[in-house]
Amino acid sequence: MRRRAPVKAGAPARLRPIAMRPPTPRNGPLPAIVLRSAAIPAGRLPLLRAALLASLLTLALAAALPERLRAEAAPPRITLFPASVETGDALVVEIDGRPLQRAAQEYTVSFAEQRLALFAHPVKGRGVHVGLAAVPLSAPPGTASLTVAWVDGGRPQSRRIPFHITAGAYGEERLRVDPRHVQPSPPDLERIRREQEKLKRVYASGSPSRLWSEGFQLPVPGEVSGPFGTRRVFNGELRSQHSGLDFRSQTGEPVHASGAGVVKLAEELFYSGNAVIVDHGAGVFSSYSHLSRIQVGVGQRVERGQRVGLIGATGRATGPHLHWGVKVNSVNVNPLSFIRATAALSP
Numbered sequence: 001m002r003r004r005a006p007v008k009a010g011a012p013a014r015l016r017p018i019a020m021r022p023p024t025p026r027n028g029p030l031p032a033i034v035l036r037s038a039a040i041p042a043g044r045l046p047l048l049r050a051a052l053l054a055s056l057l058t059l060a061l062a063a064a065l066p067e068r069l070r071a072e073a074a075p076p077r078i079t080l081f082p083a084s085v086e087t088g089d090a091l092v093v094e095i096d097g098r099p100l101q102r103a104a105q106e107y108t109v110s111f112a113e114q115r116l117a118l119f120a121h122p123v124k125g126r127g128v129h130v131g132l133a134a135v136p137l138s139a140p141p142g143t144a145s146l147t148v149a150w151v152d153g154g155r156p157q158s159r160r161i162p163f164h165i166t167a168g169a170y171g172e173e174r175l176r177v178d179p180r181h182v183q184p185s186p187p188d189l190e191r192i193r194r195e196q197e198k199l200k201r202v203y204a205s206g207s208p209s210r211l212w213s214e215g216f217q218l219p220v221p222g223e224v225s226g227p228f229g230t231r232r233v234f235n236g237e238l239r240s241q242h243s244g245l246d247f248r249s250q251t252g253e254p255v256h257a258s259g260a261g262v263v264k265l266a267e268e269l270f271y272s273g274n275a276v277i278v279d280h281g282a283g284v285f286s287s288y289s290h291l292s293r294i295q296v297g298v299g300q301r302v303e304r305g306q307r308v309g310l311i312g313a314t315g316r317a318t319g320p321h322l323h324w325g326v327k328v329n330s331v332n333v334n335p336l337s338f339i340r341a342t343a344a345l346s347p
């Protein structure tokens with residue numbers, strides 16, 4: 001058996017990140033201005049003026065120094081909105097690190113198993129970053145918290161940001177669908193398993209960067225016929241909770257992308273029928289199900305409002321309608337709460 005070499009007590013300079021942090025314009029030493037006033041011969045006015053200017057500059061720098069140090073030590077301002085959320089809601093986390101302009105990669109934001117993708121705030125500019133979190137439908141109501149971590153002068157820092165989760169008041173409905181979609185045959189079960197694997201891969205393949213710039217919009221006009229979160233009983237036996245929003249409509253009516261992004265899936269699925277999934281980046285996906293026709297292809301860039309397909313009743317559907325889903329960090333969120341939460345992020 002080989003033994004591990006003992007750790008030498010004096011050696012591990014690399015355990016002291018403060019000493020190892022390379023100087024950068026932000027955290028490095030301030031440039032020193034050396035005044036040589038004693039060396040200036042009397043009567044040489046231009047030199048004196050230069051010296052005076054240099055000393056004024058030094059004074060200005062000296063005045064700025066404590067503020068810099070204070071800023072280095074000051075934690076960023078972290079804001080959540082909305083301040084109070086329901087189960088199934090999307091949550092925006094804003095990290096304002098100004099006047100320091102730490103890069104987004106310098107922060108880690110986590111909530112439950114979610115690690116948030118941060119991006120520069122589209123309106124507030126440099127030094128302010130935002131990320132999106134999802135409160136799952138299954139989240140226990142009560143106080144929850146989100147953790148923001150960063151490194152300050154080589155020292156790891158973190159803050160727990162508490163927030164309150166209220167139980168959403170979701171109704172129940174009973175639906176009649178093709179029995180095949182309630183008690184799938186063994187070959188159908190095998191197909192469902194394959195599709196679930198594929199969907200998992202699709203939702204794990206998102207762009208870490210934000211691909212949208214304008215806010216999100218409803219994919220079709222008209223009223224919501226099936227709200228998010230409703231507890232559903234199919235054919236009196238199968239129970240599930242509605243993972244998106246339904247819009248009843250006529251077969252053949254156009255369906256539009258709710259935001260800009262890249263098509264990651266465009267095919268027929270057992271439950272969703274003809275489906276399109278769009279990656280919007282930064283952990284956000286939207287999906288459009290039960291289409292009669294798909295009008296985009298995988299890999300295609302779509303803009304907000306661009307047609308992705310036509311309304312239909314394919315898959316597990318009671319009639320022609322659109323099922324519109326939004327996922328944040330692979331968690332289904334109420335699409336309306338997502339639109340509200342991200343509205344302030346549009347320039």
Ligand SMILES: [Zn+2]
Pocket residue numbers: 226242243244245246322323324
């Ligand atoms: Zn639906």
